Amino acid sequence: MTLQEKIDAIVAAAADGVGACGELSQISDLKVKFLGKSGELTALLRGMKELPAEERPAAGKLVNEARDKINALIDEKFASLQARKEQERLKSESLDVTLKGRAVARGSLHPCTLVKEEILSIFTSLGFSVAHGPEVETDYYNFRQLNIPKDHPARDMQDTFYLGNDILLRTHTSPVQAHVMEENKPPIRVVCPGKVYRPDDDATHSPMFQQIEGLVIDENITLCDLKGILECFAKELFDKNTKVRFRPSYFPFTEPSVEVDLSCSVCHGKGCRICKGTGWIEVLGAGVVNPRVLEMSNIDPEKYSGFAFGMGIERIAMIKYGIPDMRILFENDVRFLRRFK
Ligand code: PHE
Secondary structure, eight states: OOOOHHHHHHHHHHHHHHHHHEEEEEHHHHHHHHHHHTTTHHHHHHHHGSSOOOOOHHHHHHHHHHHHHHHHHHHHHHHHHHHHHHHHHHHHTTOTTTTTOOOOOOOOHHHHHHHHHHHHHHHHHHEEEEEESSEEEEHHHHHGGGTTTTOOOOOOGGGOOOOSEEEOOOOOHHHHHHHHHHHSSSSEEEEEEEEEHHHHHOOOOOOOEEEEEEEEEEETOOOOHHHHHHHHHHHHHHHHTTTEEEEEETTEEEEEEEEEEETTTTTTTTTTTTTSSSEEEEEEEEEEHHHHHHHTTTTTTOEEEEEEEEEHHHHHHHHHHHHOOTTTTOOHHHHGGGOOO
């Protein structure tokens, strides 16, 4: 066999090997087999020194050409396998940009928040401003300053969470009245929303609930002003046919005191499940500010008078949305909350 024939056979074998190779991981094996130290081509090169000197350059050239050829074949194979691998990767990772996205559920305001904001906006449109006070109160602001001395039986009206001797969770928003009167001179016109706490827990009571307090102090304020404002408020919150009814009541910080009923917004006074057949729904406590309370806040009761009211936000939300059990307002079941979007 001539040298040329030997070389052709090696190149042909390499071409077959490269042709049969289907994996990138086999490429280095090919290199070792055809170009490595114990490969046939290297053996040929080694045998070169037995050739006569004048034949060596031509033979060396043949072997080198063969090596370049095999190298090129392997490189080409490597490139094509790599390209195939890249294609497979792109295919498996491909994004379908035409696929529909997943909708993100949008939150909504809690019904109590909706009602609170509506109530506040009615009062601010009537010229009231909004004030806040602390939820952790002193006995002084929650009771004594509101004309409820220690051991007064009126304290039984509001069961209390005590945090210490004189520190408690406020049982109503009325202490904000005292803060506002201490910090402002009449005329005063404020509404004070906030959380309040009492140890009650059933279908119509929760240990934490929200109230909105109202306070107006000016010259010549009477019970009639209270009724006018509340009538205006009720017609805005429910509908223009809503009627307001006062029943005598008792609160130590107002004199006279009233319970305020609104005609039932569901049956319009005929009597239904919501108003328990009476046609009226009790929504708030109110009255003319007790002069003793004014005095304690350094407001001259000879010159000024005022009215105050307090209402429960959950209770109004229940009436407005026909919710029978208060607990559902605190469970945060999204199926319920979604209805208020
Ligand atoms: N603070 C009273 C309550 O929680 C309500 C009220 C407020 C009554 C203002 C009269 C005046 O029961």
